[in-house]
Amino acid sequence: MQLICGVHGVGKTVFAKKLCQKLLLEYYSASELIKKMAKREISDYKKVQHISDNQELLLAALSEMNDAQYILDGHLCLMNTQNKIERISYDIFQSMNIESIYIIVDAPEKIQHRLRNRDNQIWNLGFIASFQQEEFAYAKYLAKKMNIPLKIIYDNKEVAKCSFLEKENIILPIKPVFAEKILSGEKKYEYRKRLCKKKINKIYIYATAPVKMIIGEVWVVDKLSMDKEKLWQETQKYAGITKKFYDQYFEYQNCACAYRIGEVRQYRFPVALDSIGIEYVPQSFIYVGELGFVRTLVPRDSSKKKYILSRD
Incomplete structure (x- = not known):
């Protein structure tokens, strides 16, 4: 499995589907798989009430899949109902057969603009930046701990680093x-x-x-x-x-x-x-x-x- 991650509105779905076409792999959305397993909608716009329960549903959905190789579009961190950024448990990712992680990043201003146009939601720039920093930090942690490649994608190209992700x-x-x-x-x-x-x-x-x-x-x-x-x-x-x-x-x-x-x-x-x-x-x-x-x-x-x- 190739895991595509990034914050809401960063453009990971567009990138994931293009990568599917290039590698001739099936595309799956983590949130859609969870919805199908739970037979319910995830409510309250991007806020997840039971993060651990939802991830167990995702594992159950993945276990039923027949594809040996595929691309999963998902998140490493989520925003809970208290508006806190929460990391998904390492045990969840350890249970997946992840071969590499793609972290999609973009300038917070661009993400904010995209979310406003797409969802008619105005996100605080500082929160977007913090969310992206946490997603990026966790991606590096997971890749190192699981000994798998981490690829940073900015503007649809792989890069070594991005200035707005530097802690300066x-x-x-x-x-x-x-x-x-x-x-x-x-x-x-x-x-x-x-x-x-x-x-x-x-x-x-x-x-x-x-x-x-x-x-x-x-x-x-x-x-x-x-x-x-x-x-x-x-x-x-x-x-x-x-x-x-x-x-x-x-x-x-x-x-x-x-x-x-x-x-x-x-x-x-x-x-x-x-x-x-x-x-x-x-x-x-x-x-x-x-x-x-x-x-x-x-x-x-x-x-x-x-x-x-x-x-x-």
């Missing part, structure tokens, strides 16, 4: 008082005892309690790491904190670190972590892809010519 941003928890200083431009350095190892483009600002929301994003100009006294001398003008607070924070360290912040964008509507499929608050940071919350600039205060971004 982070969600960073910041106390609300400091988050506000960053958004106002008063604070242009975010001090940390350690920095993330990867090169990043942006920081999504997660304002901690009592806000508990992502309230904006900032571009990272540079990552600094040096003697703590030298760092203070270079950054104190836009530190956004007092020297006393700085010394207390780095009291037991000789080396200090900071993210140098560039362009700042504040969201008109803060974003909850669980709305993008993240169910826990990161202790230090968490890598994410391009969440794509925002699209258009909206004046916040025309007299001061400051702007914030509206969320889709």
Whole structure:
């Protein structure tokens, strides 16, 4: 069996049927097989009430098939009734005779546009991006664990990687008082005892309690790491904190670190972590892809010519 997977609206069915014609194989849809076995419709638009039960029905349907080789169009992750992204159990895939996995990917904006035109449904861009990241991560995990090939398909061609799947941003928890200083431009350095190892483009600002929301994003100009006294001398003008607070924070360290912040964008509507499929608050940071919350600039205060971004 060749398993074709990807998020809703990514175009996997079109690709799967073309691959069937090329390889002269039969095409099967996982959702259609489940419907036939259950003799009922899966309700509530893409939300699955009993994910494990449905997958057992799929296994039962596959066991009755006579085709030795075929292509199965399905998912690795699904959205449950609580709007959470849930991985289908590894045991389900282990029970299938999968020879290779094709993961179909596309830019979140294109997926959103396709879903709007096809189903008259408007999906949040951030959720689409998170859903695709999780589907992609699970595809890599399954391929490695099952020792089978993984083929990444973008724009109907096999590719080695896609830029929008690279984890090049982070969600960073910041106390609300400091988050506000960053958004106002008063604070242009975010001090940390350690920095993330990867090169990043942006920081999504997660304002901690009592806000508990992502309230904006900032571009990272540079990552600094040096003697703590030298760092203070270079950054104190836009530190956004007092020297006393700085010394207390780095009291037991000789080396200090900071993210140098560039362009700042504040969201008109803060974003909850669980709305993008993240169910826990990161202790230090968490890598994410391009969440794509925002699209258009909206004046916040025309007299001061400051702007914030509206969320889709």
